[in-house]
Amino acid sequence: MRLENFKTLTWADFFLYSIIDPRALMRRIIQREPDPFWLSFVVPAASALFSMLTLSLMGRQSSFFYHKMSYGWIFVFMVTIVLVFVYSSMVDAVAQAYGLGGRVKHLIPLINFSFMPQLFILPALYPFIVGNFAPFFFYVAASIAAFIWRILIVVQGISEMHSIDFGRALVIFILPAVALFVSLFLALIMLVTMIVSFLS
Amino acid sequence: MERERKLTVAILAMLVLVAIIAIVDITLKIEEKTSKEKKFIIPSTAGVGIVRVDGPIELSGPSNLFGKPSGAEAIVRRLRELEDDSNIKAIVVRINSPGGTVAATQEIYNKIMKLRAKNIPVVASLGDVAASGGYYVASACNYIFANQGTVTGSIGVIAYSPNLKRLFDKFGIQMNVIKSGKYKDILSSHRDMTSEERMLLQNLIDSSYNRFVKDVAIGRNISQDEVRAIADGRVMTGEMALAFKLVDATGTFEDAVDKARELAGLPVDCPVYDGSSSPIEEIFGTMNGIFKGITGSELYPSYKLEYRYMP
Numbered sequence: 001m002r003l004e005n006f007k008t009l010t011w012a013d014f015f016l017y018s019i020i021d022p023r024a025l026m027r028r029i030i031q032r033e034p035d036p037f038w039l040s041f042v043v044p045a046a047s048a049l050f051s052m053l054t055l056s057l058m059g060r061q062s063s064f065f066y067h068k069m070s071y072g073w074i075f076v077f078m079v080t081i082v083l084v085f086v087y088s089s090m091v092d093a094v095a096q097a098y099g100l101g102g103r104v105k106h107l108i109p110l111i112n113f114s115f116m117p118q119l120f121i122l123p124a125l126y127p128f129i130v131g132n133f134a135p136f137f138f139y140v141a142a143s144i145a146a147f148i149w150r151i152l153i154v155v156q157g158i159s160e161m162h163s164i165d166f167g168r169a170l171v172i173f174i175l176p177a178v179a180l181f182v183s184l185f186l187a188l189i190m191l192v193t194m195i196v197s198f199l200s
Numbered sequence: 201m202e203r204e205r206k207l208t209v210a211i212l213a214m215l216v217l218v219a220i221i222a223i224v225d226i227t228l229k230i231e232e233k234t235s236k237e238k239k240f241i242i243p244s245t246a247g248v249g250i251v252r253v254d255g256p257i258e259l260s261g262p263s264n265l266f267g268k269p270s271g272a273e274a275i276v277r278r279l280r281e282l283e284d285d286s287n288i289k290a291i292v293v294r295i296n297s298p299g300g301t302v303a304a305t306q307e308i309y310n311k312i313m314k315l316r317a318k319n320i321p322v323v324a325s326l327g328d329v330a331a332s333g334g335y336y337v338a339s340a341c342n343y344i345f346a347n348q349g350t351v352t353g354s355i356g357v358i359a360y361s362p363n364l365k366r367l368f369d370k371f372g373i374q375m376n377v378i379k380s381g382k383y384k385d386i387l388s389s390h391r392d393m394t395s396e397e398r399m400l401l402q403n404l405i406d407s408s409y410n411r412f413v414k415d416v417a418i419g420r421n422i423s424q425d426e427v428r429a430i431a432d433g434r435v436m437t438g439e440m441a442l443a444f445k446l447v448d449a450t451g452t453f454e455d456a457v458d459k460a461r462e463l464a465g466l467p468v469d470c471p472v473y474d475g476s477s478s479p480i481e482e483i484f485g486t487m488n489g490i491f492k493g494i495t496g497s498e499l500y501p502s503y504k505l506e507y508r509y510m511p
Contacts, residue, residue, distance in 0.1 A: 009205040016208040046215070053222040061229040069223070123218045 005034045014039065018113035022156035029109050037105065040112035044084065047115040048076040050122045057129050058139060084111050090176030091158065098172065100162045110157040117149035247471035248460045249282035249291045251275060253308065257300025257333050272304035276311045278475055283315055290321040290464035292456050293341060299333025299508035302408050309415060312340035321463035325456035326350040331435055333507030336412060339419035343459055345451040346438030353441060355416060355431035357408040358506055359401060361387040412507060420445065
């Protein structure tokens with residue numbers, strides 16, 4: 001991003017619209033003024049950082065925190081990016097199967113910006129952590145709320161991108177999500193089986 | 201629109217600020233916790249040091265996942281560290297052990313006797329079991345506390361090996377033994393023991409037993425006859441041991457710490473330095489061996505004389 005673009009604060013629109021108007025966000029992504037592709041990766045990076053901070057605040061503090069924040073953060077960010085790429089490709093493939101145009105370069109920034117609600121979990125939860133007032137309950141509640149909010153952002157974005165109704169956009173969203181969830185679940189089972197058999 | 205953009209930037213700045221506050225918050229908590237832990241591990245003012253004798257006593261126990269050694273050598277090393285530290289004015293030895301090999305037990309006993317000679321008071325606190333070699337170690341201390349229900353005593357020596365001759369005969373298995381001397385395969389499991397071998401081993405056992413009785417008598421400052429009267433391998437509770445003068449008082453670990461403070465002339469609120477591991481080390485230390493298979497060394501018989509209580 002050029003410095004003049006940075007000064008005009010046009011980049012801030014992506015963050016603003018991801019919160020208040022996902023359809024407008026999708027329109028801005030398509031317009032590419034400025035190109036949000038690389039900027040959008042700031043959000044999953046920050047989301048990984050904030051998630052680890054939140055869990056560290058609620059858990060038992062030890063010097064392992066510094067490893068979590070360095071190696072752990074890089075690891076979580078990389079895994080998130082891989083999942084974003086895989087999921088975007090899958091959504092694109094499903095959209096094409098429905099006879100819609102494939103625009104994976106627009107989908108990746110959309111999914112990246114959809115991580116925005118997760119950034120608000122930490123500030124929302126901080127008073128409960130400091131006051132030790134059922135922090136785990138509120139963490140779970142806030143995480144569920146942020147997850148639903150993320151789904152709404154992505155579905156509305158897909159709906160705007162392909163000019164289709166919300167219901168069809170939801171189907172395009174859900175099919176790859178289910179496939180990805182099942183694949184990850186099976187991979188996890190295989191990994192656990194492998195580790196246990198290796199150790200024993 | 202300009203105003204909304206500035207508001208968005210302000211929100212993003214606020215998020216960054218929250219992240220920084222969280223990092224500082226966690227860092228401060230870690231610092232506080234670390235300094236608190238260090239305070240009880242690294243002596244900074246005059247206090248009481250703790251040494252723990254847990255499980256069967258062997259010269260070199262297995263290292264945990266962090267490479268921390270265990271066994272008598274580690275215990276002696278810990279005692280030496282406390283001896284060298286000018287802030288350690290008294291030591292409490294917490295014993296929870298059924299005993300172990302003769303040499304390993306004597307190493308710890310002799311080290312404690314050296315500390316006593318240097319006028320460092322050593323108080324023993326007996327846990328669930330402090331029998332045989334576990335009691336041998338305790339007897340070196342200036343003062344011994346046992347809980348009423350502690351299993352202690354079992355003064356004696358044992359050596360054993362299975363006799364599998366009948367089993368071997370049943371399956372038609374014969375061992376080919378080529379040896380340099382007639383006693384080289386003493387305690388062999390594939391044949392009966394000869395009377396000569398039994399006598400030889402009995403002498404060995406008696407020698408170690410006499411050493412045990414003598415050392416207990418020295419440590420407890422009682423006559424060998426008094427020790428021999430109860431040194432028939434019997435186990436007893438802490439209360440019974442008190443009646444037989446094997447312990448000085450019944451009491452808890454805290455009582456032992458208080459006694460150590462008293463013997464060293466330390467104030468009642470002086471710190472206690474426990475060299476226990478960090479929580480992570482403890483977790484991995486506990487896990488150590490869970491996934492361990494049978495190693496080669498466990499398949500081969502080893503001849504050991506033991507000061508050990510074997511229920």
